[in-house]
Amino acid sequence: MSRLVVVSNRVAPITEGEPTAGGLAVGVLDALKQQGGIWFGWSGEITGDVASTANPGQTVGRITVFTVGLSRRDYDEFYRGFANGSLWPTLHYQIGNARFDWKEFFGYRRVNALFARSLAALVRPDDMIWAHDYHLFCLAEALQEAGLTNRAGLFLHTPFPAPAVFMTNPAHAELIRAMCRFDLLGFQTEPDRSAFADYVLREAGGTALGDGRLHAFGRTVKTGVYPIGVHVDKARGEEEAPANRRYASRLRASLAGRKLILSVDRLDYSKGLPQRFAAFERFIEEFTARQGSVVFMQIAPPSRSDIQTYREIRHELEAEAGRINGRFAEVDWVPLRYLNRSFTRNVLMPLYAEAQLGLVTPLRDGMNLVAKEYVAAQDPADPGVLVLSQFAGAARELDAALIVNPFDEAGVAAALDRGLAMQLAERRERHAAMLQVMRRNSLDAWRDRFEADLRA
Ligand code: ADP
Numbered sequence: 001m002s003r004l005v006v007v008s009n010r011v012a013p014i015t016e017g018e019p020t021a022g023g024l025a026v027g028v029l030d031a032l033k034q035q036g037g038i039w040f041g042w043s044g045e046i047t048g049d050v051a052s053t054a055n056p057g058q059t060v061g062r063i064t065v066f067t068v069g070l071s072r073r074d075y076d077e078f079y080r081g082f083a084n085g086s087l088w089p090t091l092h093y094q095i096g097n098a099r100f101d102w103k104e105f106f107g108y109r110r111v112n113a114l115f116a117r118s119l120a121a122l123v124r125p126d127d128m129i130w131a132h133d134y135h136l137f138c139l140a141e142a143l144q145e146a147g148l149t150n151r152a153g154l155f156l157h158t159p160f161p162a163p164a165v166f167m168t169n170p171a172h173a174e175l176i177r178a179m180c181r182f183d184l185l186g187f188q189t190e191p192d193r194s195a196f197a198d199y200v201l202r203e204a205g206g207t208a209l210g211d212g213r214l215h216a217f218g219r220t221v222k223t224g225v226y227p228i229g230v231h232v233d234k235a236r237g238e239e240e241a242p243a244n245r246r247y248a249s250r251l252r253a254s255l256a257g258r259k260l261i262l263s264v265d266r267l268d269y270s271k272g273l274p275q276r277f278a279a280f281e282r283f284i285e286e287f288t289a290r291q292g293s294v295v296f297m298q299i300a301p302p303s304r305s306d307i308q309t310y311r312e313i314r315h316e317l318e319a320e321a322g323r324i325n326g327r328f329a330e331v332d333w334v335p336l337r338y339l340n341r342s343f344t345r346n347v348l349m350p351l352y353a354e355a356q357l358g359l360v361t362p363l364r365d366g367m368n369l370v371a372k373e374y375v376a377a378q379d380p381a382d383p384g385v386l387v388l389s390q391f392a393g394a395a396r397e398l399d400a401a402l403i404v405n406p407f408d409e410a411g412v413a414a415a416l417d418r419g420l421a422m423q424l425a426e427r428r429e430r431h432a433a434m435l436q437v438m439r440r441n442s443l444d445a446w447r448d449r450f451e452a453d454l455r456a
């Protein structure tokens with residue numbers, strides 16, 4: 001049987017006990033743990049002037065990880081520059097935050113080629129290559145140029161925007177042509193898939209062959225929708241283990257019976273944190289009876305902090321948290337707790353379970369695993385309420401959440417009040433509906449369906 005070789009820029013630490021912030025790393029790690037495989041990517045290290053060759057591989061359980069280091073130039077042009085300075089904002093509809101430099105695009109292609117050359121030394125002819133995310137749009141092209149003929153698929157964890165937005169990136173045509181060199185392209189939701197198909201059909205002269213297959217640039221690529229999920233039962237298991245409840249017990253004691261609203265995000269401008277803080281301020285301003293009896297805790301570990309837009313949002317949030325607390329705090333109540341740190345997942349799950357309300361309001365998100373983790377961690381007999389942005393991919397499946405527009409401060413404030421007041425019967429009904437969808441679209445189903453389609 002052919003092996004599955006996963007390729008992604010970010011590779012999660014595979015030893016237990018280290019925090020992993022980021023949906024890709026969390027999802028791939030969980031998916032691989034069970035069935036094993038090879039995982040190839042960046043070591044997270046900058047290795048001076050030249051990229052390092054792949055290390056001999058580290059095996060933990062059934063996963064073997066091979067990594068390469070990037071040179072300073074590769075890191076600047078590929079990771080900091082084109083991937084996170086150009087593509088990330090464009091894919092999230094934030095074209096005002098995007099910058100572009102052809103030099104960085106060439107650096108991006110160069111690192112895709114570097115990955116392909118390193119993979120050529122590792123893979124067998126019948127291995128299947130599963131690439132992840134926007135860092136690797138040019139990987140199939142590079143693999144073919146390195147002489148590999150393995151089946152190759154790409155799963156995009158982020159949204160894919162409307163063609164008019166994607167075309168603001170000057171390298172859009174090169175990127176689409178390169179993406180069409182994969183055998184299979186997976187998206188989180190149907191709107192993402194059809195935005196990509198729209199581009200291929202309208203702008204690249206492609207034709208639709210039915211069943212998600214597109215013919216363009218002289219070859220056929222299959223496209224499909226594979227919403228990423230979580231291990232529902234594992235989340236509850238972690239929630240219940242006494243050793244994992246240390247922080248949750250401290251949190252509960254500190255709340256002294258007050259209700260908790262919880263948000264957990266990488267500190268990223270796509271997550272809508274300033275808008276969320278503003279909505280929370282509006283909530284305590286308008287619903288005065290809630291003052292003193294509700295606490296909002298935002299956990300947001302810094303991410304990509306050597307990129308200017310990320311430094312700016314961090315400063316903005318620090319200032320806002322201080323201002324809101326300064327305005328409303330009492331001698332015995334501080335409304336907003338802002339934590340710039342990560343927690344291991346087994347600690348995070350019991351924290352989710354402490355919150356009467358999970359607040360997940362990205363301005364755009366491919367899926368948003370935090371929303372699903374929050375639901376999975378709830379006690380079905382007395383679950384909390386999820387308030388979810390209509391612009392998160394997860395809203396397509398979790399329509400039993402209280403769905404909000406993150407740009408509508410008053411609407412989010414009203415949803416907070418409604419969620420905190422919701423009666424047990426309604427909470428249970430909504431939670432059961434969400435759990436049912438999440439069981440159907442589990443992490444295993446995500447992996448198995450993608451793998452089966454790639455194999456086919
Ligand atoms: P993204 O991939 O954009 O970061 P997701 O919500 O899909 O967004 O995935 C985030 C993942 O990272 C989740 O699995 C979540 O548990 C984890 N994560 C986010 N913030 C933290 C944190 N502060 N500590 C630990 N894990 C975190």
Ligand code: F6P
Nearest residue numbers: 010021022023024025133157304
């Ligand atoms: O899931 C979105 C994502 O961009 C992943 O691709 C990435 O691994 C994660 O968020 C964290 O970002 P980074 O790898 O840049 O630290």
